[in-house]
Amino acid sequence: MGFIAELKRRNVIRMAGLYLVAAWLITQVAGTVLPMFEAPSWLPRSVVVVLAIGFVPALVFAWIFELTPDGLKRDDDTVPSQPASPQVAMRMNQLIIALLVLALVYFAIDKFIIGRPAARPPDALASAVQAASANRQAPSIAVLPFDNRSALPEDVFFVDGMHDDILTQLSKISGLKVISRTSVESFRDSKLSMREIAQRLGVKTILEGGVQRGGNRVRINMQLIDAETDGHLWAETYDRELNAENIFAIQSEVTAAITGSLQAKLTEGEIAGLSDIPTKSLAAWEAFQLGKQRRGKRTSSSLDEAERYFNKAITLDPDFTLAKVLLADTYISQIWYSGKDRKTQLDKASAIIEAVRKINPDMPEAMSSAGTIAIYSEDTKTGERLLRQALSLRPNYVPAMHVLADYLPGIGKPDEAIQMIDRAIALDPLSSVLYGKRAAILEDMGRFESARSSYLKSMEIDPDSPNGPAGLAILDAYVFRKLDSGLTEARKAAELDPGNPLYLRLLTVIYQDIGMSEESMETVRRLNTKYGQDYSCMLSLAELFAGNAKESQRLSQNVPGDYSCGKYWLIRNGRHQELIKLTRQEVPGLFDTDVMLSPYQTLSAHPVLVSLNALGRQSEANVLAERMLSSLKPSVRMGLYGYGLTDVALLAQMGRREQALATLEKAIDAGWQGPYWQYSRDFDPALEPIRSEPRFKAAFSRLETSVAAQRARVPAAPPAGP
Numbered sequence: 249m250g251f252i253a254e255l256k257r258r259n260v261i262r263m264a265g266l267y268l269v270a271a272w273l274i275t276q277v278a279g280t281v282l283p284m285f286e287a288p289s290w291l292p293r294s295v296v297v298v299l300a301i302g303f304v305p306a307l308v309f310a311w312i313f314e315l316t317p318d319g320l321k322r323d324d325d326t327v328p329s330q331p332a333s334p335q336v337a338m339r340m341n342q343l344i345i346a347l348l349v350l351a352l353v354y355f356a357i358d359k360f361i362i363g364r365p366a367a368r369p370p371d372a373l374a375s376a377v378q379a380a381s382a383n384r385q386a387p388s389i390a391v392l393p394f395d396n397r398s399a400l401p402e403d404v405f406f407v408d409g410m411h412d413d414i415l416t417q418l419s420k421i422s423g424l425k426v427i428s429r430t431s432v433e434s435f436r437d438s439k440l441s442m443r444e445i446a447q448r449l450g451v452k453t454i455l456e457g458g459v460q461r462g463g464n465r466v467r468i469n470m471q472l473i474d475a476e477t478d479g480h481l482w483a484e485t486y487d488r489e490l491n492a493e494n495i496f497a498i499q500s501e502v503t504a505a506i507t508g509s510l511q512a513k514l515t516e517g518e519i520a521g522l523s524d525i526p527t528k529s530l531a532a533w534e535a536f537q538l539g540k541q542r543r544g545k546r547t548s549s550s551l552d553e554a555e556r557y558f559n560k561a562i563t564l565d566p567d568f569t570l571a572k573v574l575l576a577d578t579y580i581s582q583i584w585y586s587g588k589d590r591k592t593q594l595d596k597a598s599a600i601i602e603a604v605r606k607i608n609p610d611m612p613e614a615m616s617s618a619g620t621i622a623i624y625s626e627d628t629k630t631g632e633r634l635l636r637q638a639l640s641l642r643p644n645y646v647p648a649m650h651v652l653a654d655y656l657p658g659i660g661k662p663d664e665a666i667q668m669i670d671r672a673i674a675l676d677p678l679s680s681v682l683y684g685k686r687a688a689i690l691e692d693m694g695r696f697e698s699a700r701s702s703y704l705k706s707m708e709i710d711p712d713s714p715n716g717p718a719g720l721a722i723l724d725a726y727v728f729r730k731l732d733s734g735l736t737e738a739r740k741a742a743e744l745d746p747g748n749p750l751y752l753r754l755l756t757v758i759y760q761d762i763g764m765s766e767e768s769m770e771t772v773r774r775l776n777t778k779y780g781q782d783y784s785c786m787l788s789l790a791e792l793f794a795g796n797a798k799e800s801q802r803l804s805q806n807v808p809g810d811y812s813c814g815k816y817w818l819i820r821n822g823r824h825q826e827l828i829k830l831t832r833q834e835v836p837g838l839f840d841t842d843v844m845l846s847p848y849q850t851l852s853a854h855p856v857l858v859s860l861n862a863l864g865r866q867s868e869a870n871v872l873a874e875r876m877l878s879s880l881k882p883s884v885r886m887g888l889y890g891y892g893l894t895d896v897a898l899l900a901q902m903g904r905r906e907q908a909l910a911t912l913e914k915a916i917d918a919g920w921q922g923p924y925w926q927y928s929r930d931f932d933p934a935l936e937p938i939r940s941e942p943r944f945k946a947a948f949s950r951l952e953t954s955v956a957a958q959r960a961r962v963p964a965a966p967p968a969g970p
Contacts, residue, residue: 417499691727765793785804925948
């Protein structure tokens, strides 16, 4: 008897078919049912492995034993030439057919019932459902800080530079969600498991590695880990000569390997970008990395260091365009974090970016910087276009999202601003700077409790950053009627970064508003001595509050365009034509009724109404005042940058005294208390028509009582600052 005939006689072939159909059916049911009970992902795979292992023993069992009408017998006990029991063969055939029918039924249920798409959610939820689905399906990765396996601790900056460059390369891939450096940095030397880290960062995979630098060699170990299973998806060791070309070659190879492992799709531009070599100078690359690390700290002193390192990198390699872009970005950051002159810094940054874009007009980083400069130079349409274009070229570029989110509320798009900053936070979920920006946007929207929560989150992420305390100081002092708490937070911010004059400026205002005039004067004098003309107006106001009118007027001459001092003295001295001319220059289209004014323009320009009325141009003043009132509607009253009592001043200048007084009472009773509330009470020319009214005086009397209670809660402490 032939071998095949013997297999048939012993029902081995039937057993193989029966086993395979049953195994397929069990696998499919397990894959559907087990996830419903949140079974671990290894369990369905284990079922497949066990069934595969059991296949051969099942065939061996069928060969050795035979099921007969008298029970299970070894085949040796039967007559070899005698065919197997026909009843057994028939039953096995029937069982195979039954299992095939069950498999077909399961396939139909899975295809047409279980797998049928759910009903479309309501439009209000559709985008959220789609976004959540996209996030679950998109490849995502966090690149943990690499281990320094060199003998020298000073090689840490080199290792961190390698880490940052690989992370940056990956972030250029639009099909990948890559967590930013500031977020992964908090997991350096973490004892958490890969799964726990991945859950906190919202990713599916983790890249970890180590770098060893010795002499003229560098050795880099990388491994890509599935965070859910802790299994290795890819691993590689690179041992190369230490030079810039090899550094960038390794980075490109790692990026290509990871995108391949995660099956992320690359565009033609992204593929071409993998071979880019930013600089051939290893020394320039090292200086560049030191500059990036210092810039990330966002303090006045760290930005000064970053500026020096970027300049060094450019000196070592004049063609290092990325170093030039980050030098320009550092100049811009120094406006906010170092208190440097806005125009000077923007001019320096603009000169650099214009030169870079002549060489590489499509470089997303330079395009984003150009957009930022345009936004802060009041060329907002150009700025928005450039920022959106940069994001179309590099969708994961967080700096562009940050600036766009800062800009959008000013053009009446606060909801889009929140979406933009949340998109940035998804890529950098542990960035205190981004949470601070989110808080500021919420504050502009009047969502003060949510803003406070975001500031607290910012402080939780980075307790050493002054940005969170500064934001909290503004909210507490000028929204929640807690000048004492605001003072504590402002002092904390000034202590954390004593080189940033903006925090001392905030202290000056809060000191004045809470009734600590001597401390306010002392702080602003230090500012004026150190930073000169930029703080002459604040000193002018302090002198005005102190009763030194002559000195206040002298100081205001340095800044005639400033609302609170220069314009005050122009009106006080009857120089109305000069004020109107100045305001026209500040706000082009001010008297063009087709031009929509922004809230900021109204805050700056509304003193011109006093001059128009003084010159007998009441009709013109009323038309302008109505336009200004309309511009305030999307804004909020409260906060350091709220519109305050501007609407009261507009109504007073229009002669609507009763409405002006009612609005004043409502504002103060709701908690408005500045900034510089004494200026509104005693000096603001726009409020002069109602200043002598008993209701005006009574409203401010209630405010004074509230401020006195807040002042009583302040513990004795010296002014903060250098």
